[in-house]
Amino acid sequence: MHSDTMKAMVLTGHGGLEKLEYTTLPTPAPANGEVLVQVTATAKNNTDRKAREGLYPTKKGETTSFQMGGKPTLTFPRIQGADIAGRIVAVGNGVDSSRMGERGLLDFNLYANDRPDINLTPDYYGHGADGGFAEYVVVPADQFHTVTNTALADAELAAMGMCSYQTAMHMLTSARVKAGERVLVTGASGGVGTALIQLCRILGAIPYALSTPGKASALVELGAEAVLDRSGMDTFLEQTRAATGGRPFDAVMDLVGGDMTDRFIDAMIFDMNARETYPRLSIAGASGGNISEILWTRIYLYQVQIFGVSHGTREEAGQLVAWIREGQLKPVLHGAFRLSRLHDAERYFTNRGSNYLGKIVIVPDSQWDEHGKRWSLEGSP
Numbered sequence: 001m002h003s004d005t006m007k008a009m010v011l012t013g014h015g016g017l018e019k020l021e022y023t024t025l026p027t028p029a030p031a032n033g034e035v036l037v038q039v040t041a042t043a044k045n046n047t048d049r050k051a052r053e054g055l056y057p058t059k060k061g062e063t064t065s066f067q068m069g070g071k072p073t074l075t076f077p078r079i080q081g082a083d084i085a086g087r088i089v090a091v092g093n094g095v096d097s098s099r100m101g102e103r104g105l106l107d108f109n110l111y112a113n114d115r116p117d118i119n120l121t122p123d124y125y126g127h128g129a130d131g132g133f134a135e136y137v138v139v140p141a142d143q144f145h146t147v148t149n150t151a152l153a154d155a156e157l158a159a160m161g162m163c164s165y166q167t168a169m170h171m172l173t174s175a176r177v178k179a180g181e182r183v184l185v186t187g188a189s190g191g192v193g194t195a196l197i198q199l200c201r202i203l204g205a206i207p208y209a210l211s212t213p214g215k216a217s218a219l220v221e222l223g224a225e226a227v228l229d230r231s232g233m234d235t236f237l238e239q240t241r242a243a244t245g246g247r248p249f250d251a252v253m254d255l256v257g258g259d260m261t262d263r264f265i266d267a268m269i270f271d272m273n274a275r276e277t278y279p280r281l282s283i284a285g286a287s288g289g290n291i292s293e294i295l296w297t298r299i300y301l302y303q304v305q306i307f308g309v310s311h312g313t314r315e316e317a318g319q320l321v322a323w324i325r326e327g328q329l330k331p332v333l334h335g336a337f338r339l340s341r342l343h344d345a346e347r348y349f350t351n352r353g354s355n356y357l358g359k360i361v362i363v364p365d366s367q368w369d370e371h372g373k374r375w376s377l378e379g380s381p
């Protein structure tokens with residue numbers, strides 16, 4: 001049995017933290033093919049803040065979120081939170097009742113169709129439909145993937161959510177990264193970066209992390225071959241040569257953008273005779289700035305292949321969940337906040353300290369003692 005009402009953090013419009021209101025709402029009911037999930041943990045992502053602040057313009061100066069199908073899907077009020085772990089507490093018509101009680105992880109996409117291999121209009125739970133910053137959420141049964149592996153706590157499962165992991169996977173598959181290739185992972189200590197490092201190793205590729213020196217040992221422990229210092233971009237080519245034995249990166253996973261992207265291209269093209277494949281740049285984020293200046297001649301003369309990446313496919317989500325079940329992927333969980341303290345979590349996320357690696361999860365207050373308390377960051381500056 002579940003309660004008829006639920007606590008939720010509701011986004012009431014574009015703007016600051018004052019637009020996030022903690023309130024009580026009716027618990028939603030699962031429709032055909034859906035399940036009702038009692039949320040035990042939801043990972044935070046950059047996109048929560050960007051969508052709230054309206055930082056997905058398609059024209060300069062706009063305050064808006066993205067509109068893949070031509071009209072806005074982020075309407076208000078909306079419950080954000082994409083990477084949801086929890087348990088099925090009710091099933092809709094057409095869903096086998098034996099699924100009741102299953103623990104699982106959501107594939108966060110609002111897919112436009114059933115195609116397993118392509119996702120042309122990436123939208124997601126927590127943006128185009130209500131997400132996991134609540135006690136309950138309804139989601140498609142076939143996108144709530146069972147994970148019984150007891151070695152993983154629910155908060156850790158949420159930390160391996162698809163927003164980071166599927167994006168990382170699609171960056172690598174778009175650039176056709178293969179075993180033995182040297183891959184630069186930028187924004188390496190973040191959610192997508194830590195996923196990229198692990199996925200490179202699974203694929204047999206060699207990940208080089210771009211981060212800050214204080215995080216180097218943790219990144220090497222996670223699988224990075226070497227860590228380059230992003231505060232030393234003036235000597236980035238020297239850093240690259242020293243790390244790779246003088247060879248260019250085969251591919252770059254760019255989550256940073258801004259002025260750095262041009263340097264990343266340098267690090268792939270400085271010795272074209274040492275290459276066996278075209279230079280490949282996968283772009284999925286812009287933590288360092290939304291505008292990069294790059295000479296067109298550098299792109300076409302050096303045949304740099306550029307891939308824009310947003311989310312990924314059903315096939316990739318299925319593969320990732322299989323690796324999670326097998327224990328091949330490790331959670332990188334930095335800490336947890338209660339749902340009612342989401343404002344504090346947002347501030348912590350923005351002002352992150354130097355020890356911050358991986359994900360923060362948000363746990364409903366009613367689930368805190370069991371699923372959140374041991375990773376508590378509450379009271380941290």
Ligand SMILES: NC(=O)c1ccc[n+]([C@@H]2O[C@H](COP(=O)([O-])OP(=O)(O)OC[C@H]3O[C@@H](n4cnc5c(N)ncnc54)[C@H](OP(=O)(O)O)[C@@H]3O)[C@@H](O)[C@H]2O)c1
Nearest residue numbers: 046167187189190191192211284285286287288309310311
């Ligand atoms: N396209 C998609 O589908 C998709 C999906 C998920 C995320 N994203 C985007 O991808 C980016 C990374 O996401 P995330 O969730 O991994 O973020 P995150 O957890 O916030 O990590 C970002 C990392 O980037 C580094 N960084 C921050 N500011 C930087 C700057 N000015 N210059 C260089 N490095 C900087 C930081 O690491 P160090 O301090 O260690 O360098 C930080 O840990 C964001 O822009 C996000 O919006 C896109």
